[in-house]
Amino acid sequence: MAGIGVVVNPHAGKNRRERERAEQFVRAVGSDGLVRQTGSLAEMAEVACEFRERRIDILAVCGGDGSFFRTLSAMLHAYGDAPLPRFLPLRAGSMNTIARSVGCRHGGPERVLAHIVADYRAGRPFELTERHLLRVNDQYFGFMVGAGVIVNFLRLYYGGKRRGPRAAAQALARVVLSALSGTALARGLLQYTEADIDCDGERVPHRRFNLIYASSITEIGLGCKATYLATRKRGYFHLLAGPVRALQVIRRLRRLRHGWPLAIDTLYDNLAQRVRVEFPRPTHYMIDGDICDAVTVLDVTTGPRLTIICK
Numbered sequence: 275m276a277g278i279g280v281v282v283n284p285h286a287g288k289n290r291r292e293r294e295r296a297e298q299f300v301r302a303v304g305s306d307g308l309v310r311q312t313g314s315l316a317e318m319a320e321v322a323c324e325f326r327e328r329r330i331d332i333l334a335v336c337g338g339d340g341s342f343f344r345t346l347s348a349m350l351h352a353y354g355d356a357p358l359p360r361f362l363p364l365r366a367g368s369m370n371t372i373a374r375s376v377g378c379r380h381g382g383p384e385r386v387l388a389h390i391v392a393d394y395r396a397g398r399p400f401e402l403t404e405r406h407l408l409r410v411n412d413q414y415f416g417f418m419v420g421a422g423v424i425v426n427f428l429r430l431y432y433g434g435k436r437r438g439p440r441a442a443a444q445a446l447a448r449v450v451l452s453a454l455s456g457t458a459l460a461r462g463l464l465q466y467t468e469a470d471i472d473c474d475g476e477r478v479p480h481r482r483f484n485l486i487y488a489s490s491i492t493e494i495g496l497g498c499k500a501t502y503l504a505t506r507k508r509g510y511f512h513l514l515a516g517p518v519r520a521l522q523v524i525r526r527l528r529r530l531r532h533g534w535p536l537a538i539d540t541l542y543d544n545l546a547q548r549v550r551v552e553f554p555r556p557t558h559y560m561i562d563g564d565i566c567d568a569v570t571v572l573d574v575t576t577g578p579r580l581t582i583i584c585k
Contacts, residue, residue: 278307278394279330279359280387281321281345283337283366285313295336295366295383302388306395307332318345322352325359332394332583333359336383338367340564343416346407350415350578360402362390362583368437369563372417375493376403379585390583401585406490408511409577411569416561418494419574420487421551423518425558425565426463432565442496453520460520470552471515471542478542480516485541486559487514488549488574492533499533503545509576513549516541549574 280303282296299309308328312318322345325333335345342363349358363373364383379386393400407415431437431445452459464484471478471486487494489501490511501512517540526536535543549572556568 276329276331278303278332278334278362278391279321279325279328280307280309280334280336281318281341282309282311283335283341283345284311285337298384299336299387302384302391304391306391312345315344315348318348319352322348325349326352326356330359332362332390334362334364334387334390336364336366336387339369339372339418339562341367342372343414343562343564346416346580347414350407358578358580360400360581360583362387367563369439369442369495371493371495372491372562375417375491376405376582377584378582400583403582403584404579405505405582406509406511406579407577408488408490409573409575410561411571411573414561414566415577417491418487418489418562419559419572420485421557421559421572422467422484422486423463424485424487425560426465428560428563428565430459430463439496446496449520450524453524464518464520466517467557468554469557472550473513473515473542473544473546474548478515480540480542482517483515485514485516485518486551486572488512488546490576494530498527498530500530500536502533502535503543507545508579510545510547511574511576512544513546514541514543546574547576 280299296309296311310321312321335342363378365373366383408419410419431442434441449460466482466484469483488511489504492499492501492504494500503512522538529536551572553570556570558568559566
């Protein structure tokens with residue numbers, strides 16, 4: 275057996291408070307794996323190459339949603355066309371949207387890893403699920419990609435003093451109150467940008483957008499299942515794009531919670547395999563909650579299918 279490779283992002287919120295976590299992981303995996311802390315992208319690339327040389331069976335990543343996309347991107351560059359090991363998300367972020375959306379085991383990272391190691395040693399089967407990764411500009415791989423209001427809300431959230439679902443819910447409540455009272459906060463978040471968007475060879479019928487969001491998982495955070503089609507068809511992801519008004523979304527919060535179509539006439543809502551967004555000026559976008567450098571072209575295509583350990 276090749277073993278378990280564990281990546282620990284020391285900068286993830288919960289890992290900063292648990293400084294002994296990496297040492298606990300070392301004791302948990304023992305001779306059945308190796309644990310590496312990655313404080314930079316260069317270190318992550320080195321670890322990815324090491325894991326490929328070791329031919330690990332399981333890749334466990336302890337961090338937040340952004341840690342997952344950074345690690346998986348490094349792994350795919352190292353692995354090329356070779357299949358990736360099974361992926362085990364260990365919840366150490368403030369939101370943990372990906373782990374929650376795919377139904378991964380609840381509990382602290384130490385307890386979850388110990389359980390998986392015990393099953394691995396005993397040869398017991400894991401409960402698995404699969405999701406496609408999204409390939410972004412032939413450089414990054416993640417589950418969620420967005421621009422417009424998605425990035426603006428993340429800036430509002432990261433600008434606060436606290437992290438986590440409660441802080442995100444409070445930020446959302448501020449936006450809702452602003453929209454209802456007509457103040458500047460909601461208008462700023464929902465400001466429009468021009469873009470040309472092609473989806474599988476067809477032009478999306480708008481030119482002004484404040485929402486561009488593609489995902490291969492159903493949840494967007496706070497229990498909202500915006501991309502309800504994300505797992506509907508193998509080889510596809512869900513694209514939402516268009517100009518929306520705050521009150522339109524507020525009136526449909528129940529639909530968001532239940533994973534129902536928003537039914538907004540101006541919102542392009544469909545499955546996709548290849549999306550190209552061309553901005554007239556450099557525009558920031560996000561992958562899995564991390565805000566990335568501004569681009570003028572954003573290409574999102576269906577990436578490799580990832581096997582994820584749930585339990």
